[in-house]
Amino acid sequence: MSSNSSLDPESDSFESRPVFYIGQHDSTRKEALTDDQYTQVLNSGFRFVTAPITNQHFYDRVVDLHRGYLKEREQWTGSQQPNPSLPGPVVPTLTDKDTALYPSNYLSSLALYCSPWIDLCSPDPHISSISRQVLNLEAAYANFCGARTIVVPGPRQDDSGRGIAQYARAIREAMHVANRANIIIHMPMYREPGLEEKVETLSSIFNPGSGPKGEGKKEVDLFSAWDSWNTVRTVCSYSMRLFVAIRIPRRVPEKTLQERWFAEPLHYLTISQDIFQLNRAGHPSLSRHHQELINRYMRLRSIPWLMLIDVGPRPEEIASPMDQAAAEFPSLAEANQALKGNRVPRTPAMNPHVGYMRYLERQQPPFSAMETPALTSFQDWLQPPLQPLADNLESATYEVFEGDPVKYDQYEKAITEAMIEWRELKKPTSTATPENPSNPELVVTVAGAGRGPLVSRALRAAKSTGTPIQIWALEKNQDAYVYLLRKNKVEWDNKVTLVKTDMRGWEGPRLKGREDVIGKVDILVTELLGSFGDNELSPECLDGIQNHLARPHGISIPHSYTAHLSPISTPRLFADISSRVVGDPNAFETPWVVRLFALDFVAQKVPDHPRFQQAWEFVHPIDVLRADEFAAVHGKAAKYVTGGLGSMSGTSGTNEHNARHCHLTFVCPTRGVIHGMAGYFESVLYASQTGAGKEPVEISILPDQIDRKSRDMISWFPIFFPLKKPLYFPQDTELEVSMWRQTDDTKVWYEWLVEVYAWVGPNTRIKVGTSDLHSSRKVACLM
């Protein structure tokens, strides 16, 4: 019962899972299906069907045309050799004998299949020309009929070298000809020598034996199919109308290749009949590896469709009068009705392969709490960075941030530990006076209190540890201040001293009973961190308030934070940012906040060069009061102070100590392409000062740390530093990432650059490329 109700959308225990959208392709089909045939295929459980654009008649006609041309050419020139200076044959337009496809109300639910026998990369200029003409004729006609998707067979093994540019250019032209339809390139996940699709192509007819020999002996080049795809979509400028269909192989490849395709715009996963095994009961089934692969890809935001190849029913099967008599087929209208619902009604005629896929559909792990529609809608969605110091937030924004219990639990834990240790270590408090040297009241300040979540946590920590405190809350946003005033009355029993001020302009705490004296702060609590740690100017804000911190005992929560980087491949984001450049010329020099999802981490995990590397660190309070005071001290010491201070980019250099630079080396064993760097942060909120054995209280958004340090924390998405141009790299590469945090005393920005070096021998490393130097100066964060 319970397992049933978990599948019932009306039930409370309903568990939601990705939906499988299953289609059928028959590689021997020579004509589009008739209405009746189409209805029958739908009834056997499929949701869509492929249809060849042209038929055998067209094929025969093209072959005859070229045969006639060759004969005539020989008569004209006396030679059998192709001569590129001679006009080649021109394929006449389609007639109604060449196709069974016409505009219809269900045509847009068909996937139209281009002729697999063309040979776009043929070294024979006439064959490649005919092939290109056929592709254009078919793409144009399918587009005319209203096709949404046109599937084009991918380049073959022997085209991956010299011919790939020619193939890619032809696809670009076809996209120009078919100017509305999506074009889907059908590729193997990797090329298995000897397991390539066998198709009789024009080349095999007219130039038999011209293909490369001994193909089977070659090593499997796992990334060659991906590489071909990468060339095609690069030549097509990452068009949003270009997708890839990948053919699931018999042997599931290693994770790196699976992840590579995960980042690509997968439109179909295609599964041939021969990938299925028969289980003990004689039913088709897939191996565990195949299941895991499918489950993984089904987690994509745009769920790929499943296309089963040659699993029946075949046209001759479904068209036989016997079958017609045996089953009662619903009309086309009825079938369309079924299509509109979420599930096709189970009929006794359901295809066994579809039945098995439906079973797999139910076996998927249900969506987790982190996969709610609200959260998945953020996947790969680019958000421009905040200007937290220049802008004021709205209440709803605060509410979103406050909705993350993990983060505030960690803060409360940090404050609690700090209070306990303060007592254990018998540190003096700022409230101590000569008259009352052991006054136990700790001075706690929450700077940038917003709507007060950290104030509440600090009060709870004080209560749970029995710590007497004096608490200040500072907030610059005048509207949030009103909210705080009310909350102080209603919730906090007026225990909190509220100050409406930018924390950098605060005069400091006037202690209770000693209002004439400006005191110091024992524990300063702030939540100023951005996705990259320092990117919302936490260092600059804390610089502006830390002179109020008691020395040497005062504590800043957070104690420190680090920024981390990893180069990634993320074609969708590249396409997205490219499409913005017209309206936003800085789009490629903007660090975007984005819930990265369809990405491939290209860097390997190796001990010296991990996948995620630390760029830099900030520690608070810094050991000197303020950079300018520090510099002034040196200036005086060196006796050269001349009225002004140092000069940096024409400014006075007071924020120079918050500049940073890193140079990181990432190791990539396989070839690939990167579109930018993913950025993350970690922060130590509080580290025990008694040391030994005590874990620091941390938060982290690093993919390999978040589950250990702050599981299910959702307050921060990663940051993405894009590259203007995708940077390709060969195998055994080191990506050297240089990044700078720059400042001119009024704003802060980042600059980044990637260099590619390949190892080509045990001691030889060559440079193979460099990105532009990118700078976010024009969209800098204002101080």
Next chain:
Amino acid sequence: MSSNSSLDPESDSFESRPVFYIGQHDSTRKEALTDDQYTQVLNSGFRFVTAPITNQHFYDRVVDLHRGYLKEREQWTGSQQPNPSLPGPVVPTLTDKDTALYPSNYLSSLALYCSPWIDLCSPDPHISSISRQVLNLEAAYANFCGARTIVVPGPRQDDSGRGIAQYARAIREAMHVANRANIIIHMPMYREPGLEEKVETLSSIFNPGSGPKGEGKKEVDLFSAWDSWNTVRTVCSYSMRLFVAIRIPRRVPEKTLQERWFAEPLHYLTISQDIFQLNRAGHPSLSRHHQELINRYMRLRSIPWLMLIDVGPRPEEIASPMDQAAAEFPSLAEANQALKGNRVPRTPAMNPHVGYMRYLERQQPPFSAMETPALTSFQDWLQPPLQPLADNLESATYEVFEGDPVKYDQYEKAITEAMIEWRELKKPTSTATPENPSNPELVVTVAGAGRGPLVSRALRAAKSTGTPIQIWALEKNQDAYVYLLRKNKVEWDNKVTLVKTDMRGWEGPRLKGREDVIGKVDILVTELLGSFGDNELSPECLDGIQNHLARPHGISIPHSYTAHLSPISTPRLFADISSRVVGDPNAFETPWVVRLFALDFVAQKVPDHPRFQQAWEFVHPIDVLRADEFAAVHGKAAKYVTGGLGSMSGTSGTNEHNARHCHLTFVCPTRGVIHGMAGYFESVLYASQTGAGKEPVEISILPDQIDRKSRDMISWFPIFFPLKKPLYFPQDTELEVSMWRQTDDTKVWYEWLVEVYAWVGPNTRIKVGTSDLHSSRKVACLM
């Protein structure tokens, strides 16, 4: 006497040569020169002098600052280790004690030299930060004073790896700070281990022994200095204010490296005292290789200046009272006067090195006929391509084209040979009739006659060979037609039948005495070739008229033409095109006509893969009448003609036979960068049909053929197919160039793409990069 008069600009036999502009740099100079000292240096023959921006006082102050900082840091942190989380020292602004440089009326003729002791790439974050501050302070101050040129010492050997990105970014920042001055990076031509400039840098003071060891053992990496420069200017986005000064080495390197630097924006050639040898008379001199190197670079359109380093006089020499007394120095005003003339007056005090350089100046080969100012002004000057079919030319443009005797001599030779062979082979003429089967009058047609130069040549050829002809001249430009009418009366004795028509619409010749019959043409003469052969639509125009050519004997002059390509490095053109993109978004997809000069052919000359490779060929007349007729024949033969013809890009495919495609492989042994492909053509105007032993009459603009086939022909400059982004390649690379000539029946355009493959083992070739697919469709040539 004659040698004297050849140097006198007033004389008729005056020979012009590049002028040497010679300056002085003293590496031990710690202060800018005083006015008096400056005057004396000018009097010793120099035209400009370098001046350090800051002095010893500033240096001491910076060193003291850091020393004090280190001490204080140790007190604060108890550690001697640099800690990037700590604020570093801020260099205070300059005072009048730090510099001897002030705005003055001759400051813009000084080359200002940045402190060579900074270390922008130091791994110690504080040292690199101080260095950057020093560079910015100096650059800003020099810019304030009105400096035109600021020289910055280039990155050192050990900075060429990890540090180069940091160096490059610092230069970009300095260009931002000094926003008017030119920045010149002083580089060695190549890095000679052990022969690097020895300078005590901040790193050598504060981190002695931190540099790489055993440098001397390494092999010379000839291209490492160029590579560093390439990174710097790439990061600086090929700024037009960024130049390079190259230090001439003791051993002149191989030609490939010389040519690499030839293409770069050379501002200075610097020559150290120790590069000079003493000749038998004890005077300084340079080796023959050095002389040739200098002579070569002096041929650049922007002639580099020569900077002699440490050849005296030294400040202490020129400042000594004894010297002061010994010579009578002109005042500063007098010296400035001298500067304005072309030559510094020879005074007894002339520096012997300058004297020698003046001697070399006179020894240069004089400018040739191809180096007139009119011709050199076209060097590297981008011209948008012509639209010869859509636009009409002006008389002056025709006049320029007619001014090339070489081309028309070759045409006359071709027509002459054709006429002679016609007679020898006893071919029938089109004027032959049943009544007069041996009528000897050849029908000659000049199509696109312009102002008639080819008509004149055809008439001369007929006269010289005694060939009776009937001659037609077709011209579509109505204004040129007026000119032709007059010329026919005045010069041609009304022998020419003039027709105002587009040659593609001509009805054909109405033969004399048989005006009711449309005859055929025996010899068709056209000059429709562009820089790339077919780029001004010669194939399409000849298609439109060749049905009037007599078959099978009719002759087209030209008989055939071929297009040729070579990948090139040409940073100036890249910078130029980049600067046009705002106003012309297609600038990088336009094939530019340009007299390529400051370029480097990166491809090696190897037998299988020469430097210049043929892309494709066109032959006239084509063996079939018209492409559409030919296709129609096939259509009929195959019985599938359905009223229309074939479809190509949605068009009818009638021009498809003029589409072309090539895939060429170029071999590059050394690393480099390409900015596009240079395009050229060759044409066989007439090839003897009796064959054996007879050279065809040709014209060629291929750099390695023009002198042999059509020496001093100036009618065509090369064509340049640019790349949007410079494409870097490592050593042992193959550049695979794909190019297409595309057509949609109304226009013709090119598409091009470059792929980079590197050999990394005897059998292993890896892909390292691909350019975008470029297309000139938006600036296509209209048919």
